[in-house]
Amino acid sequence: MACTFFRKLLAYLSFEDELDVVLNDESDGQSSSHRTNRQRRKFIRRNHIQGHERLLRDYFAENPVYPSNLFRMRFRMSRLLFLRILNxxxxxxxxxxxxxxxxxxxxxxxxxxxxxxxxxxxxxxTGDFMDEYVRIGESTAMESLKKFSETIVSIFSDEYLQSPNANDIARLLAVGEQRGFSRMLGSIDCMHWKWKNYPAA
Structure with a gap:
């Protein structure tokens, strides 16, 4: 199930990887034709080192600006798990x-x-959302997401990205029932979804 999600994500990212093409109508006096030109991207000096140092200072220093509970809330995992995956x-x-x-x-x-x-x-x-904080361009952010997803599937799929067995399904349904979501197998993050037809649909 999770493996299928990551494969769909990778397929979507590959499709979105195409650069935008601009059609220009140019007239040279003899005929009118459409030519394709790629938009030129402006180079921005982002100071990558400053972005890295800010991340270290905010979350990974000996006395970070943001404590571990805020790290968990913002990264959706503990600092130790983040560093393990990073390594x-x-x-x-x-x-x-x-x-x-x-x-x-x-x-x-x-x-x-x-x-x-x-x-x-x-x-x-979106890809450009973190630019001001992390100092990373949109195309590099998209490439990082694609490479990260591929790598996570390659490293962890045998251990973690498996279809649930009968015991897993029973356990997840019991947890959902306890939390007031009967017949719900699981949810990645309810913040992004509207359950307008639940439980009728």
């Missing part, structure tokens, strides 16, 4: 290892790329 992802996928560019400048850290991917998954926000 696994970084050791499995070279994309998440921080590198220098051809000019010798440090690029984005694995922490920045993973934070953007997790926030997009947790909150359902």
């Amino acid at each position: 696994e992802v970084e050791s499995y996928e070279p994309y998440f290892v921080q590198r220098r560019d051809s000019a010798g400048r440090l690029g984005l850290s694995s922490m920045q790329k993973k934070t953007v991917a997790l926030r997009m998954l947790a909150y359902g926000v």
Whole structure:
């Protein structure tokens, strides 16, 4: 079930990866034709190091600005689990290892790329939403989400991304019943869904 969700997410991201094409109507005096030109993107110097240092200071320093309960609320997991996933992802996928560019400048850290991917998954926000805080462009954020999802499926699918068996279904239905949601198998995050027809539909 979860594996199917991630596969659909990857298919959607691949489809959305296409760059926008702009059609320009140009007249050269002899004939009128449509030509396709790609929009030029403006380069923005984002100061990736500042974004990484802000993340460290806010959540991962010895005395972070935000305590562990706020970390759990914002990242939807504990700090230890975040760091475990970060280490696994970084050791499995070279994309998440921080590198220098051809000019010798440090690029984005694995922490920045993973934070953007997790926030997009947790909150359902767009690729450019985290730019001001993490200092990451929209196309890189989308690429990070895609790579992160692929890597998570590769690393953890055997252990965690499985279809529920009969015992799992019975346990999840019992938990839902206790919380007032009878016949509900599970929900990723109820904030994004309107249950307008529940329980009639």
